[in-house]
Amino acid sequence: MLNIRCPYCEEDRPEIEFRNAGEAHIARPDEPDRVDDRQWADFLYTRDNPKGWHAERWRHVHGCGRFFNAVRHSVDDRILLTYKAGEPKPDIERMLREREA
Amino acid sequence: MRYHIGNLLRGSLSGQTGWPAQWRDPAPKPSYEAIVVGAGGHGLATAYYLASRYGVNRVAVLEKGWLGGGNTGRNTTIVRSNYLWQESQGIYEHAMKLWQDLSHELNYNVMYSARGVLTLAHSVHDIQIVKRHVHANRLSGIDNEWLTPAQTKEFCPPLNISPSLRYPVLGASLQRRGGTARHDAVAWGFARAADRLGVDIIQNCEVTAIRRGPDGAVTGVETTRGAIAAPKIGVVAAGHTSHVMAMADVRMPLESYTLQALVSEPVKPVLPCVVMSNGVHAYISQSDKGELVIGSGTDQYLSYAQTGALHISTHTLEAISDLFPAFRRMRMLRNWGGIVDVTVDRSPIVGLTPVPGLFVNCGWGTGGFKATPGSGEVFAATIAKGVPHPIAAPFSMERFRTGRLIDEAAAAGVAH
Ligand SMILES: Cc1cc2nc3c(=O)[nH]c(=O)nc-3n(C[C@H](O)[C@H](O)[C@H](O)COP(=O)(O)OP(=O)(O)OC[C@H]3O[C@@H](n4cnc5c(N)ncnc54)[C@H](O)[C@@H]3O)c2cc1C
Ligand SMILES: [Zn+2]
Numbered sequence: 001m002l003n004i005r006c007p008y009c010e011e012d013r014p015e016i017e018f019r020n021a022g023e024a025h026i027a028r029p030d031e032p033d034r035v036d037d038r039q040w041a042d043f044l045y046t047r048d049n050p051k052g053w054h055a056e057r058w059r060h061v062h063g064c065g066r067f068f069n070a071v072r073h074s075v076d077d078r079i080l081l082t083y084k085a086g087e088p089k090p091d092i093e094r095m096l097r098e099r100e101a
Numbered sequence: 102m103r104y105h106i107g108n109l110l111r112g113s114l115s116g117q118t119g120w121p122a123q124w125r126d127p128a129p130k131p132s133y134e135a136i137v138v139g140a141g142g143h144g145l146a147t148a149y150y151l152a153s154r155y156g157v158n159r160v161a162v163l164e165k166g167w168l169g170g171g172n173t174g175r176n177t178t179i180v181r182s183n184y185l186w187q188e189s190q191g192i193y194e195h196a197m198k199l200w201q202d203l204s205h206e207l208n209y210n211v212m213y214s215a216r217g218v219l220t221l222a223h224s225v226h227d228i229q230i231v232k233r234h235v236h237a238n239r240l241s242g243i244d245n246e247w248l249t250p251a252q253t254k255e256f257c258p259p260l261n262i263s264p265s266l267r268y269p270v271l272g273a274s275l276q277r278r279g280g281t282a283r284h285d286a287v288a289w290g291f292a293r294a295a296d297r298l299g300v301d302i303i304q305n306c307e308v309t310a311i312r313r314g315p316d317g318a319v320t321g322v323e324t325t326r327g328a329i330a331a332p333k334i335g336v337v338a339a340g341h342t343s344h345v346m347a348m349a350d351v352r353m354p355l356e357s358y359t360l361q362a363l364v365s366e367p368v369k370p371v372l373p374c375v376v377m378s379n380g381v382h383a384y385i386s387q388s389d390k391g392e393l394v395i396g397s398g399t400d401q402y403l404s405y406a407q408t409g410a411l412h413i414s415t416h417t418l419e420a421i422s423d424l425f426p427a428f429r430r431m432r433m434l435r436n437w438g439g440i441v442d443v444t445v446d447r448s449p450i451v452g453l454t455p456v457p458g459l460f461v462n463c464g465w466g467t468g469g470f471k472a473t474p475g476s477g478e479v480f481a482a483t484i485a486k487g488v489p490h491p492i493a494a495p496f497s498m499e500r501f502r503t504g505r506l507i508d509e510a511a512a513a514g515v516a517h
Contacts, residue, residue, distance in 0.1 A: 001410045002402075016412060020402040022356070041502040045354035045445050049343035051405050074357075075405045 006060045007068050007082045013060075021057035023047050024069040025089045051075055053092045058082070104208055123289060124296035129303050132330035133161045135484055136322060137337055138308050138345055140164035142173040142284070142470065143462055144337035145291035145302070146477020147484070149207075152298035154478070155485035160300045161331070163324060165307035169288030172339050173470065175439035177362050177384055177396035179375050180471040181218045181279035183238045183245040188495040188507045189448060190241045195492050196475025197243075197278060203474055209290030211282050212389065218279030219248070219257060221378040221424075223268040231274045238276075245276045257374050259425050266423055268381050280375060281386055287473055311348040311459070318457035319349065335460040335484050340405065340440025342463035349456045353463070354501045355442045358399040360467050361409035363418075363436040367391030371427070381420035393428065395421060399441065399467065409438040441466045445501075447510035451480055451493040460484050461498070 002015040029035045029043060048054070054074045059067045071080040071092055080095065102108070102121055112120060135151060137144045140162045151157040162168075180200060182193040199206075200213045222228045231247070238245035250262045253273040262270045292302055303326065310323035311334065321330035338345045340357040372387040384396030397417040400409050414436055422429045444450065444464040449472070451462045462480045465472060479490035489497060500506055 001412060015401075015410065022403075037502045037504075041354075042352070045501045046352045047343070047354065047356055049353065049356050049403060051341070051344045054403060056402065072402070074403050077404065077406050 002072075002077060002079065004058060004070065004079065005082050006063055006066075007084045008064045008066050009060065011063075013063060017060060017062040019059045019061045021059055021067065024055040024057045053080065055089050055092075057085075123293040124302055127301040127303060129161060129163075129306065129324070129326050129329050130301065132321070133301070134159040134331065135333040135335065136160070136329060136331040137162045137335045138322070139171070139337040139339065139341075140168035140288075140292070140302055140304065141171045141337065141339060142169065142287050142291065142473040143339075143465070143476050143480070144335075145169075145288055145295055146473050147335055147337060147462065147480045148300045148302075148477075149291045149295040149298070150478045150481035151485060152295060152300050155481050157481075157485050158299045160295075161329065162295070162300060162302045163306045163308055163322070163329070164302070164304045165325075167304050168292050168302060169285055172439040172441060173284055173288050173473075175362065175437055176284055176470045177386070177394050178281040178284050178470060179218060179279070179377065179384060179386065179396070179468075180213065180282055181276050181375075182243055182471070183218075183220075183234055183274065183276045183279065184509060185234050185237050186507050186509065187241060189509055190238065190243055191492045192449075192451075192475055192479065192496065193472055194241075194243055194475075195479065196472045199474035199478065200282065201278075203282075203287075203290070207290040207294045209286065209293060211286045211290050213282040214280045215278050216280040216386075217256065217275055217277045217374040219253060219273045219275055219374055219376045221253070221273045221376065221380065222271050223378065223380040224271070227380050228271055231272070235274050243276075244278055245274055248273050248275050257372070257376060259371060259427050260376065261424055261426055268378075268420075268423070270424070281388075282470075283389075284470060287470075291473075291477070308345060308348070311345075313349065313456070316457070319459050333458050333460065333484055335462060335480060337462045337480070339463065339465065339469075340442045342442050342461065346454070346461065349454075349459055351454055351456060351459070353461075354444055354450075354498070355464060356403050357405060357440050357442055358402070359404045359406060359409045359438040360399045360441045361397040361414050361436055361438045363395045363397065363414055363433045364388070365393040365395070365428070365431045365433055368393075368431070372425075376424070378420065378424070381423070383417050383420040383424065385421060385425070392434070393431065395433075397436075399443075405440055407438045407440060409436075443467070445510070446506040446508045448507040449476070449496055450498050451476065452483055452489045452497040453487075454498060
């Protein structure tokens with residue numbers, strides 16, 4: 001069971017208040033007619049599925065109802081940070097270096 | 102050593118001492134004809150059929166931990182073939198036929214027990230879906246039948262069919278050839294039989310890189326026990342497939358999740374069959390040791406942590422307590438998780454990859470144990486011949502580009 005901070009409500013809440021919505025920062029092709037089937041399949045189905053840090057979407061369904069993103073480690077489940085939808089993907093390596101320094 | 106009545110009797114009279122090891126513990130050789138990555142049931146079956154049916158004997162199976170320590174040793178062992186689509190029926194029924202004679206073929210008791218699998222319906226929608234499966238199966242010559250609530254109760258006496266349940270039992274399908282098999286014995290039986298045919302099973306040997314030649318084709322792997330060369334590599338790494346395939350720059354249509362199971366304290370025989378309910382998310386049978394073996398759901402987020410959240414198993418136990426009031430006060434002894442590799446259509450990927458010489462068998466997700474012998478057999482044929490076995494052909498990675506998905510997810514409402 002995760003404890004997740006909603007960046008809108010600015011509260012730590014138990015996982016059961018949230019729904020996970022998969023890998024974050026996957027943009028829908030701007031002009032769907034111009035991408036081929038390979039690119040379309042990549043958009044729909046291909047995922048990094050990393051053993052390590054993962055930027056992912058969450059929705060605070062039993063709270064404010066809004067989507068946001070989290071960076072979580074897929075092996076030890078540690079959440080590095082959560083941030084609002086629309087904000088750029090953080091530079092995870094740099095954040096980790098700064099934390100250690 | 103072949104097991105037969107003579108040496109089994111001698112064994113029981115001599116306190117089961119003096120049995121030789123069931124397989125060797127070889128050091129990796131510099132090169133092989135083919136390397137299988139992952140010594141789960143599917144990888145071991147692949148190696149066994151490569152050597153026994155397809156004439157490829159110089160095979161190594163590389164395993165980062167111990168053989169059968171992945172999902173093969175963590176699953177709830179339900180075996181059935183009553184899937185909706187013809188492509189799925191092809192591969193799962195191929196496995197079902199192999200289960201019938203597997204103990205004999207491997208000279209090893211895999212404890213396949215055709216005790217029958219009930220799939221419960223709890224709503225009008227469930228009834229329609231379950232009956233659709235029954236009809237689709239029968240059209241393909243696969244046994245599956247519809248039972249009324251009273252018939253279901255007769256087949257499974259401890260089941261609660263009271264209409265006042267939150268999710269009442271409105272009927273069920275029954276596949277009589279369905280049942281269970283002993284998961285460890287399946288891994289051990291294939292390992293022993295493959296080893297006898299000269300296959301090297303190398304444990305504590307993690308693949309860390311895939312080597313490729315100037316033409317892009319694979320030439321071998323790097324491992325924690327050194328480099329090993331081979332012109333053909335079959336990746337059968339279940340939840341870790343994306344990670345291994347990334348070593349050859351191939352991105353997969355997979356997500357890895359933790360799926361949990363639990364066992365109760367052992368009791369006398371009480372549950373004569375397998376009961377599954379996709380609607381309330383509960384899967385239960387009783388092992389020969391007497392434990393109730395209970396399958397639960399997946400966590401909602403990608404994970405390699407192999408420990409699931411408690412609220413997921415609680416949810417399943419609530420459903421089990423409703424369906425089987427007699428089990429309410431039983432204690433659970435253990436729970437655990439396995440990392441399952443899930444595709445969007447909940448069907449596996451078996452076949453070639455964009456990299457020459459690299460083959461993949463994955464995406465079995467929450468329900469691949471039942472397919473172990475069939476999956477190994479068609480994957481071995483695919484590796485040996487370099488073209489997909491006809492049963493495997495629809496399960497290519499290309500289906501995600503062409504759109505020819507085999508959507509068992511929509512068919513079942515959930516996986517399994
Ligand atoms: C809790 C649970 C319940 C389930 N219940 C059922 C059920 O009732 N019925 C059913 O049909 N299916 C069920 N399944 C699914 C089933 O267990 C799997 O689909 C099946 O066992 C997969 O077999 P496998 O051989 O492909 O994978 P695994 O047994 O997981 O084998 C893969 C192996 O690859 C190894 N590996 C990974 N990376 C590397 C590397 N880099 N180098 C070397 N080795 C590596 C792993 O250590 C592992 O041993 C369940 C799964 C779980 C977790
Ligand atoms: Zn919120």
